[in-house]
Structures are given as structure tokens and as C-alpha cells.
Amino acid sequence: MLQxxxxxxxxxxxxxxxxxxxxxxxxxxxxxLDWHWTREAYLELLRxxxxxxxxxxxxxxxxxxxxxLEPGAxxxxxxxxxxxxxxxxEAAVQAGEVRWRPGVLALMDEAQRAGLALGIATTTSPANxxxxxxxxxxxxxxxxxxxxxxxxxxxxxxxxPQAYNRALADLGVVAAKALAxxxxxxxxxxxxxxxxxxxxxxxxxxxxxxxxxALRVLPDLGGVRLxxxxxxxSCATV
Numbered sequence: 001m002l003q004x005x006x007x008x009x010x011x012x013x014x015x016x017x018x019x020x021x022x023x024x025x026x027x028x029x030x031x032x033l034d035w036h037w038t039r040e041a042y043l044e045l046l047r048x049x050x051x052x053x054x055x056x057x058x059x060x061x062x063x064x065x066x067x068x069l070e071p072g073a074x075x076x077x078x079x080x081x082x083x084x085x086x087x088x089x090e091a092a093v094q095a096g097e098v099r100w101r102p103g104v105l106a107l108m109d110e111a112q113r114a115g116l117a118l119g120i121a122t123t124t125s126p127a128n129x130x131x132x133x134x135x136x137x138x139x140x141x142x143x144x145x146x147x148x149x150x151x152x153x154x155x156x157x158x159x160x161p162q163a164y165n166r167a168l169a170d171l172g173v174v175a176a177k178a179l180a181x182x183x184x185x186x187x188x189x190x191x192x193x194x195x196x197x198x199x200x201x202x203x204x205x206x207x208x209x210x211x212x213x214a215l216r217v218l219p220d221l222g223g224v225r226l227x228x229x230x231x232x233x234s235c236a237t238v
Contacts, residue, residue, distance in 0.1 A: 002230050004146070004178040005111050006119040006167050006196065007104075011183035014100045014132060016089075017046070017205045023088035024051070027081045035062075046205055049123045049157035049186050052082050082125075090131040100136055101201065103221030110226055112144065117171045119147035121163040121180070121191070126152040147171045158186040164194035179229055181221070185209035197236050199229070 010016045021042050028035040035058070037045065048054045055078045059066075068074055092098060108118060122129060129150050133141040142148070147170035149163040156162040168175055175195030182188050182198050184206045191198040197215040211217050215232055218224065 001177055002116065002179065002226070002233055004117040004119060004168075004171050004173040005107070005181065005229075006121050006147075006164060006171075006178055006191075007108075007181045008183060008187045009120060009122040009124055009129060009132060011203045011206060012101070012181055012187070012201060013104050014098050014136075015203060016098050016132065017042070017203070019089055019092040019098050020051070020085075023085045023092065024055075024081075026088045027085040030084055031077070031081060043205055043208075046184070047186070049159070050151065051085065051125075052078050053157060055081060086125060086127050089128060093131045093135050096135075098132065098135070101203075101220050103224055105136060107221050107224055107226075108144070114226055116226070117146040117173060118144055119149070119167040119171050119178075120145055121147075121149045121154070121167040123151055123157045123163065126150050158184075159189035159193065161190045161193035164191050164196060168194065168196075179215070179233060185211065188214055197233055199224075199232075 007013055010020065021037060021039065025036055037058075045054050045058060048057045056074070059074070059078075066074075111118060120129065120133075129148060130141075137144055147167040149166035149170070154163040154166040164180060168178060171178070178196055180187075180191035180194075180196040180198040182191055182200055183203050188198050188200060188211055192213055199221075200211045200214040200217045201220050202209065202211070202217065215236055
């Protein structure tokens with residue numbers, strides 16, 4: 001019955017948020033802005049999916065009456081900040097500062113050996129996807145995934161289900177025969193809206209989220225095997 005596993009990235013595959021936060025703050029400093037996101041502030045900002053969307057939300061909350069002198073100037077600055085932030089994040093990944101979460105790689109390996117398809121459904125940029133997956137799977141990482149839905153080809157951010165719908169379509173698998181893996185409430189809502197049962201592994205940034213409706217909520221994927229997933233999905237569909 002189970003044919004595919006579809007994974008979120010940030011916070012699900014690896015503990016990336018500290019690296020993202022540091023990269024944002026370095027980009028702000030490079031631009032000469034007086035912005036600095038604390039960990040507590042970032043916890044709240046993570047409710048907004050997408051780095052550019054997060055910055056625009058923060059900017060508007062700081063200066064709601066700000067008017068542009070030139071059309072598009074605000075978006076141009078956000079785009080530039082995001083490019084700089086992405087460069088810092090990629091450097092952190094390459095330096096080994098981002099750790100994969102327990103059990104993820106072992107489960108992916110078992111799934112592939114059993115003939116299941118793997119997919120990615122994320123709101124992050126294609127550059128961030130490549131940086132993280134290359135760090136663990138090597139330069140040929142793309143061969144491991146039948147579908148990669150990211151901000152480049154599925155621009156509507158979670159909780160919109162576009163990324164999951166795109167991944168399922170590219171995999172050629174119906175939602176009832178796949179499982180999603182997420183770490184956040186927005187991710188759970190997106191996967192559920194696409195019809196996917198979802199296994200949640202919260203992290204320090206999302207432990208306070210509401211995960212009502214999840215198939216399972218686990219500390220991590222350490223010790224989780226395909227037999228467990230098949231049993232959980234079977235019980236959920238009885």
C-alpha cells in the first residue's frame with residue numbers, strides 16, 4: 001500500500017533553523033540595517049513560511065506607514081537580502097554546521113532499497129535544497145528523489161498544499177499511498193490539505209505548535225522503520 005515518502009526539509013531532515021537565523025542576521029548587518037532577529041522573535045516569525053515573506057512581514061510590522069520612493073524598491077532590497085542570506089547559509093552547511101536529524105538517512109535508505117519513491121516538498125529555495133542534500137548525499141543527490149517541489153516550482157507557501165500536490169504529481173502516486181514528514185503546523189496543514197497522512201517530528205522551534213490530526217508525533221525518526229510506517233498508515237485507513 002505504501003509507495004512513497006515525501007519529506008519537508010528545514011527542521012525535518014536537519015536542524016537548519018539556527019543556521020538560517022544566523023544567516024539572516026549577517027545579511028541584515030551587511031546591508032547596514034538595524035534589524036536583528038533574536039531566537040524568540042524568530043520563533044514567531046517562523047509562522048510565516050518563506051524567507052522573503054518573513055522579511056516583508058517583519059518590515060511591515062516595524063514600519064507599517066513606510067512608503068516606497070520608487071516602485072519595487074522594497075521587494076528589490078528583500079531579494080538582495082535573501083541572496084546574501086542564502087550564501088551565508090550555504091557556507092554554514094558546507095562547514096558542517098548543520099546536523100541531520102536522527103533516523104532520517106536510515107529511513108530513506110531502507111525506503112529506496114524496498115522500492116519506494118522519495119520526494120521533497122518544501123518552501124525553501126532550490127539553492128538551499130541543493131546545499132543541504134548535497135552535504136549528506138553527494139553531488140548526485142538528485143537521483144535519490146523522484147520529485148523535488150520547492151520555491152522554484154511550487155511558489156505558494158505552506159500551509160498551501162501546492163508543494164505536496166506537485167510532489168505527488170511528479171511521483172505519480174496518489175496521496176493515500178504516501179506519507180508526509182513534517183516538523184511544523186504549517187507543514188502539517190499543507191500535507192493534510194493534499195490528502196497525506198503525516199508523521200511529525202517537532203524541533204526546538206516548533207515544539208509549541210498544534211499538531212492535531214497528525215498520524216504520529218515523534219521526537220525524531222530514530223528507530224522508525226518501514227514496518228512501523230506501514231502499520232500506522234494501515235491502521236489510519238481502516
